[in-house]
Amino acid sequence: MTFIHTLATAWERNDSLLCVGLDPDPARFPAHLHGRDDAIFEFCKTIVAATADLVCAFKPQIAYFAAQRAEDQLEALIAHIHAAYPCIPVILDAKRGDIGDTAAQYAVEAFERFQADALTVNPYMGRDSIAPYLAYPDKGVILLCRTSNPGGSDVQALEVGGEQLYERIARLTAKEWNSSGQCALVVGATYPAELARVRALVGDMPLLTPGIGAQGGDIAAVVQAGQTRNGTGLILNSSRAILYAGADEHYAQFARQSAQAARDAINVQRTKS
Amino acid sequence: MTFIHTLATAWERNDSLLCVGLDPDPARFPAHLHGRDDAIFEFCKTIVAATADLVCAFKPQIAYFAAQRAEDQLEALIAHIHAAYPCIPVILDAKRGDIGDTAAQYAVEAFERFQADALTVNPYMGRDSIAPYLAYPDKGVILLCRTSNPGGSDVQALEVGGEQLYERIARLTAKEWNSSGQCALVVGATYPAELARVRALVGDMPLLTPGIGAQGGDIAAVVQAGQTRNGTGLILNSSRAILYAGADEHYAQFARQSAQAARDAINVQRTKS
Numbered sequence: 001m002t003f004i005h006t007l008a009t010a011w012e013r014n015d016s017l018l019c020v021g022l023d024p025d026p027a028r029f030p031a032h033l034h035g036r037d038d039a040i041f042e043f044c045k046t047i048v049a050a051t052a053d054l055v056c057a058f059k060p061q062i063a064y065f066a067a068q069r070a071e072d073q074l075e076a077l078i079a080h081i082h083a084a085y086p087c088i089p090v091i092l093d094a095k096r097g098d099i100g101d102t103a104a105q106y107a108v109e110a111f112e113r114f115q116a117d118a119l120t121v122n123p124y125m126g127r128d129s130i131a132p133y134l135a136y137p138d139k140g141v142i143l144l145c146r147t148s149n150p151g152g153s154d155v156q157a158l159e160v161g162g163e164q165l166y167e168r169i170a171r172l173t174a175k176e177w178n179s180s181g182q183c184a185l186v187v188g189a190t191y192p193a194e195l196a197r198v199r200a201l202v203g204d205m206p207l208l209t210p211g212i213g214a215q216g217g218d219i220a221a222v223v224q225a226g227q228t229r230n231g232t233g234l235i236l237n238s239s240r241a242i243l244y245a246g247a248d249e250h251y252a253q254f255a256r257q258s259a260q261a262a263r264d265a266i267n268v269q270r271t272k273s
Numbered sequence: 274m275t276f277i278h279t280l281a282t283a284w285e286r287n288d289s290l291l292c293v294g295l296d297p298d299p300a301r302f303p304a305h306l307h308g309r310d311d312a313i314f315e316f317c318k319t320i321v322a323a324t325a326d327l328v329c330a331f332k333p334q335i336a337y338f339a340a341q342r343a344e345d346q347l348e349a350l351i352a353h354i355h356a357a358y359p360c361i362p363v364i365l366d367a368k369r370g371d372i373g374d375t376a377a378q379y380a381v382e383a384f385e386r387f388q389a390d391a392l393t394v395n396p397y398m399g400r401d402s403i404a405p406y407l408a409y410p411d412k413g414v415i416l417l418c419r420t421s422n423p424g425g426s427d428v429q430a431l432e433v434g435g436e437q438l439y440e441r442i443a444r445l446t447a448k449e450w451n452s453s454g455q456c457a458l459v460v461g462a463t464y465p466a467e468l469a470r471v472r473a474l475v476g477d478m479p480l481l482t483p484g485i486g487a488q489g490g491d492i493a494a495v496v497q498a499g500q501t502r503n504g505t506g507l508i509l510n511s512s513r514a515i516l517y518a519g520a521d522e523h524y525a526q527f528a529r530q531s532a533q534a535a536r537d538a539i540n541v542q543r544t545k546s
Binding site: 071169 | 296334336337339340342344368369370371372373374375376378379381382385386395396397398399400401402403417420421422423424425426427428429431432433434438441442445
């Protein structure tokens with residue numbers, strides 16, 4: 001089953017557009033996990049168990065694992081999600097980008113080693129830097145378009161021939177790069193008007209939208225701007241607001257409450273067909 | 274000692290602008306290394322020993338290690354280079370790029386875990402995505418500007434206000450982002466005219482220039498276009514043409530001959546002051 005199809009099934013089955021971002025920071029773990037060699041895996045596994053029926057995807061951010069020498073725990077975590085929750089796709093957030101031969105190695109890393117269902121990719125190096133990921137027909141390739149950080153405008157908002165660069169990236173992806181139907185785009189929640197603009201350019205292409213939790217994006221504005229006509233099309237990511245909703249050994253319960261509140265707040269705004 | 278200073282010292286000490294890219298592909302290793310758990314480390318260590326007096330830097334490409342679950346060998350390799358050849362800086366080619374909190378984790382990965390002297394970074398997400406790397410004052414931050422792959426033009430050559438995007442990135446880096454003097458740029462060898470344009474925009478900033486070996490860049494045109502007035506300023510990378518110059522157990526000798534020929538061909542074109 002392809003990433004795009006698994007995602008669509010998860011939207012429906014869990015009645016959710018929420019994605020839980022797995023950004024494990026050991027300094028913020030509850031005390032009972034401190035000092036354990038498998039603390040990152042255990043923390044994330046518990047969050048996954050507490051939220052798996054509330055989400056459309058999980059999104060581990062590889063930097064948090066790499067900074068801790070924990071690639072083995074990332075492998076184990078993704079394998080665990082596939083085994084225990086096979087209907088929930090895993091997006092590896094790594095924002096890779098390089099020339100073809102090297103991109104082929106990153107594709108091996110993401111899709112063969114880590115067994116991710118989809119990977120975030122940086123479009124700055126152009127079409128042939130994306131092609132090696134598209135060579136895996138079941139996988140999703142999620143290109144950065146408009147990011148949620150303050151400096152995102154430095155480059156992405158530059159005017160190119162009557163439109164902004166992020167609009168050009170959206171059009172290039174929709175019209176030229178997505179012939180296989182595997183692509184999606186990252187469009188931050190902090191700019192709902194731009195999210196609406198991207199939606200208008202790309203039809204029903206899925207949009208991964210970070211920034212609804214700790215980064216402060218407005219859920220109502222984001223859902224109204226970004227959903228498709230059938231009330232889906234969005235992967236609305238929250239990381240810290242869910243992972244660290246509670247700081248003690250009951251963190252799973254707080255994470256679940258936070259995820260449920262986010263899912264419900266999103267669903268109130270959806271156009272259900 | 275800072276990356277920029279170490280690099281300048283290596284240019285002078287080894288009379289070389291050549292950088293050897295470490296892109297280890299086990300399928301191309303000589304037969305006597307097949308099946309060894311430490312084959313990647315041993316292969317690269319031998320290449321390093323054969324070329325260390327001929328280069329201004331080594332540049333391991335992290336994708337080749339990550340695809341093989343060989344982060345431990347990358348750590349060991351960089352530690353070995355620092356111990357055995359302390360005058361040669363190590364550039365970790367990883368092209369990272371993410372929002373601030375995540376970029377801080379990538380900075381830990383590159384500078385604390387792997388102990389790289391410099392890191393390649395993607396500028397698409399703007400200034401605050403670069404700041405966490407600049408927080409390490411001794412380290413180099415090498416931003417993608419104009420890449421050597423065919424699709425590089427898809428985005429980098431777009432017109433933005435009377436110049437191309439790669440020129441804007443060069444100007445932003447030189448005028449706004451490089452206040453600490455830690456920055457350098459990636460400008461591919463396949464477009465010498467654009468290399469000359471970047472050189473005119475950024476003064477004496479170091480330029481990492483891949484593409485002179487297997488990718489076919491013209492050494493004479495590249496050196497003439499990219500060197501500074503004192504005949505330095507370039508980090509001219511060759512990977513496959515050196516690593517795989519010979520396929521049998523004498524590969525180190527062939528790698529040395531290839532590196533020496535490249536260094537000498539570069540030096541013929543340099544303006545020595």
